[in-house]
Amino acid sequence: MKTYALMLGASVLAISCCATAFAADPPASKKETAELETVVVTGQxxxxxxxxxxxxxxxxxxxxxxxxxVVKIDDLQFTAPAVVINNFGQGINFNIRGVGKGETNTQTLTGVITYRDGVxxxxGYFTEEPYYDIAGVEIYRGPQGxxxxxxxxxxxxFVRTNDPEIGGGYNGYILGQVGNYYNAHVQGAINIPVSDTFAARFSFFTYRRSSYFSITDSDPKDNCPGHKYTDCKPGYNPGDAQWAAGRLSLLWKPTDALTVSFKYDADYLDNGAYPAGNYxxxxKTWPTKGGIPAPAEWTANGGINPxxxxxxxxxxxxxxxxxLDRFTRAVLKVDYVFPDGIxxxxxxxxxxxxxxxxxxxxxxxxxxxxxYYSITNPATGVVNYYRPKNWSFFDHVDETIWSQEFNLISPDTWRVNWVLGLSAxxxxxxxPQGKFYTLVPHNNEVSVPGVDTTTQATLWGQNYQASYAVFGQIGYHITPKVxxxxxxxxxxxxxxxxxTWNQYGLVASQSGKAGNFEKSDNFSYKASLNWTINDNNFAYAFIATGYKPGGLNPPIYNAVQPKPFGPETITSYxxxxxxxxxxxxLRSSIDAYYNAYKGFIVTIGYPDFTYPGYATEVNNPSTTVSYGFEAELEAVFGDFRGTAGVGLMHQSIGKFYAIDARAVSAFGFGKCDPTKGPLPDQYGLLPAAxxxxxxxxxxxxxxxxFTFNIGAEYTFHLESGDTLTPRLNFGHQSPQWASLFANEGLGDRIEARNLLGGQFEWKHDTYIMALYGTNLLDQHYTAAVLRPLRMPGPxxxxxxxxxKVF
Known part of the structure; x- marks a missing residue:
């Protein structure tokens, strides 16, 4: 695979480098009239x-x-190089160039943020907001500090939804879709002209489908009598999805200088459930890698998984x-242009x-x-069952965000252009108390949440996060081209x-205690040199930094309060x-980068010997190095259009020792220093092997x-004026790891993804009909790992x- 990836990357580079040479003087009869449209970005x-x-x-x-x-955020990963999105149910780990978020909790902030209409x-939560009535999506790779x-x-x-159109009349669209899994989807939008200075737009989105899953649940209390140990429909939702969303947009432009925009989104996203199996x-057979022996029940079955x-x-x-996710968002944007253009x-x-x-x-x-298997700690003789029996997870979380940003933006035509900003x-x-349970036994339903607290771990209270920033950028044209x-x-x-934590009857409060507050300040910067070589060629080089603040670890009973974890920083060339x-x-873009990543946040077993089986978040003490190459092509030749993207990446974690909390008993001996490795405890004992x-x-x-995506389409023109357009899109991601420990025996390996999608479109006047398909090869792949669960992709x-467009 490495050889294949390198050869493909070299081929894309060769096309980019050499196309100018062989295209210097094409015959007049070969020239096409269609050209690529100008693409704009707004992130700066x-x-x-x-x-x-x-x-x-x-x-x-x-x-x-x-x-x-593209209907939801997961679909973006097959449209751009070096983009990986792992949907673990209630949230998404979004990573670009290997940097983003690898921990499934609220305290670890994301490293790839999504903006909607400037906000x-x-x-962490509410990441599956659907894509409908969208003007454009911009995916930026590398730190945007x-x-x-x-x-x-x-x-x-950056996601931009469509604005109302003043003076545009009544226009819009309506889209209807039906498919397998009883899929039914309707969306649409209408522009409403109110006056010469005011317009409104209303758009909506509805979607439903039945579950992808076949669930075996023989519990008679789950509405499955007479079907013991056979597939049946449980009494709970097996994963039937129902989504509904709406957006009201208002635009007021009383003068040429003043523009006021207001948008209000409301979303109801009921995914029914996120069923998943143990990894x-x-x-069928136990993997030889990972250093963990096959469980006895496998070996007793001739080495085959029973x-x-x-x-x-x-x-x-x-x-x-x-x-179930329910949320709303209101965005008020006001632009005022002064007489000098600022x-x-x-x-x-x-x-x-x-x-x-x-x-x-x-x-x-x-x-x-x-x-499924057990591990015996050689130091203690304690048997640790990694796959626990009959445990549930419940949560109920409310989140509220207030944000404000001010910008002063100079005109684009000035030789010295600048942007100043303030944000909060x-x-x-x-x-809420009684709503968030990290572990609740459900063996024969003998334990009820909130009743037998000695068998449950529950959390309640509030976490507050605040950020303030001042920022700016200045550009100076040394010459018209530099x-x-x-x-x-x-x-x-x-x-x-x-x-407050109630961990199996032992209550630990973090309020008013050391370790319940974390602060960090940072200055991020970017220095860039841009060179417009000629009308068709542009080159750039920069150094940029990025920053993500630290957070808090919950207490381990009342005995131990782990230290907060600090911020992480990245320097990119x-x-x-x-x-x-x-x-x-033909349009191409190639780039190469080198990243030095310091202090990135990881989840490991508590380094002290006392509680190695409890996970805690720490900063990697060494610098992780990553570097890579990316290339994108976009082409239009008459009725043919095509796109392609490739990303190659190498990463290497610096010196770092850690305890894998999954593979040890709840209590142990010895210490694991992140920089020095195994150290004896006060009794002189070293950690277990x-x-x-x-x-x-x-x-x-x-x-x-390696990541790769390619798309192609060709439009056939019929005598009636109608058009037929077949199109195919393919995305590939090589295997990846869901844990730094890269232990295949603990389910850390995520297999490669190869997804093929397509459409066959017929356009007649203002009507468009399309036969569509996603994951046409029907690859059953892991979309994310929430240990020990493997969450499937669609x-x-x-x-x-x-x-119908009107």
Whole structure:
């Protein structure tokens, strides 16, 4: 695979480098009239031509979104290089170039933030907001410390929805779709002209489908009498999804100088449930890698998994399951242009949401009494059952965000152009008492949440996060073709906990105690040199930094209060070249980067010997190095259009020792110093064998070596004036690791993804009918790992879609 990836990357580079040479003087009869349209980006607070802006970015227009079947954020990963999205049910680990988020909790902030109409959205929950009535999506790769700040060490995504059109009359569209899994989807929008200075737009989105899963639940209390140990429909939702969303947009332009925009979004996203199987269920034989012996029940069965299922959508469960997100967002944007052309901009945001999620945490059926495997700690003789029996997870979380940003933006035509900004944001997580249970036994339903506290771990209280920043960028044209840019952002971040843990009857409060407050300040910067070689070629080089603040660890009973984890920083060196060739028919972009990543946040076993089986978050004490190459092509030749993208990446973690909390007993002996490795405790004892793991040289999580995407379409013109357009889109991601420990025996390996999608479109006047399909090869793949669960990505889906434009 490495050889194949390198050869393909070299081929893309060769096409980019050499196309100008062989296209210098094409015969007149071969020249086509169709050319690529100009693509713009807005992430630097002004509208800029992507081909002459020193950033690595992929831009999807409204047409691209429809043609590539992009409906939700997961679909973006197959449209751009080096982008990986792992959906673990209640949230998403979004990573670009291996940097972003690898820990599934609220305290670890994301490293890739999504903006909607100028406002940073929820950083953890509510990430599946659908894509409808969209004007464009911009995916930025690499740290965006100046304009985005704390949540953009890996990159950022800017989503722009359609604005109302003043003087545009009544116009819009309606789209209807039906498909397999009883899929039914309707969306639409209408522009309403109110006056010569005011217009409104209303858009909506509805979607439903039945579950992908076949769930074996033989518990008679789950509405399955007479079907013991056979597939049946449980009494809870097995994963039937129902989504509804709406958006009201208002635009007021009383003068040429003043523009006021207001947008209000409301979303109801009921995914029914996120069923999942244990990662060992799809293994027929035990893997030789990982250093963990096969369990006795496997060896007694001739080395074959007695619970083997070759289908990731066939799972067992006997616990309540649901998955429901409800949230709203209001955005008020005001632009005022002074007589000298300087723009004063204000963007105010308010977001409020509630998420509810429950899952069968061990994926076992009613009456299951056997753990898949156990590990004996040599130091203590204690047997640790990694696959627990009959445990559930419940949560109910409210989140509220207030945000405000002010910008002063100079005109684009000035030789010295600049942007100044101020921003502030408050984010409050509320965990109501009796609603958030990390572990609740459901064996024969003998334990009820909130009743027998000695068998449960529960959390309640509030977590407060606040950030403030001042930022700016200045650009100076040394010559009309050479520009130097300098940017910087000073950030202040604070977080505090007012929470209480009840861990199996032992109550620990973090309120008013040491370790319940964490603060960090940072200055991020970017220095860039941009060179417009000629009308068709542009080169850039820069150094940029990014920053993500630290957070708080919950207490371990009342005995231990782990230290807060500090911020992480990244320094990126990047150079790139963008060119337009063949008389505007072919456009390319290539870049190479080198990252030094310091202090990135990881989850490991508590380093002290006392509680190695309890997970805690720490900063990697060494520098992780990553570097890579990316290339994108876009072409149009008459009725043919095509796109391609490739990303190659290498990563290596610096010297770092850690305890894998999954592979040791709850209590042990010895210490595991992150920089020195195994150390004796006060009794002179060292950690047990294979407990203190050297992670040096390992890859970061969710960081595949190779990513590749390609799309092609051709339009046939009929005599009637109608058109027929077949199109195909393919995305590939090489295998990746879900944990720094890269232990295949603990389910850390995520297999490669190869997804093929397509459409066959017929356009007649203002009607568009399309046969569509996603994951046409029906690859059953792991979309994320929530240990020990393997969350599947969607299987093959297909159907018919009809759109009326008016």
């Amino acid at each position: 607070r002004r509208t800029e031509n992507l081909q002459t802006t020193g950033v690595a970015a992929t831009v999807l227009t409204a047409t691209d979104i429809e043609n590539k079947n 940073a959205t929820f950083p 100046t304009f985005v700040g704390q949540n953009a060490t890996g990159g950022a995504v 060992t269920d799809t293994w 619970h083997y299922s070759n289908d990731i959508f066939h799972v067992t469960a006997n616990a309540p399951q649901y998955a 723009t004063l901009r204000s963007v105010s945001g308010f977001q409020n949401g509630n998420t509810n999620w429950s899952t069968d945490l061990d994926a076992t059926d009613y009456g299951a009494q056997t753990s 944001q408050s984010d409050i997580y509320d965990f 520009e130097v840019q300098l940017g910087g952002r000073y950030s202040i971040n604070r977080t505090t906990n007012n929470v 990047e150079t790139g070249w963008k060119s337009t060739m063949l008389d505007g028919h 294979n407990v203190c793991v050297n992670l040096s040289g390992h890859s970061m999580t969710y960081a595949p070596l 299987p093959r889906e297909y159907g018919i879609r009809v759109t």
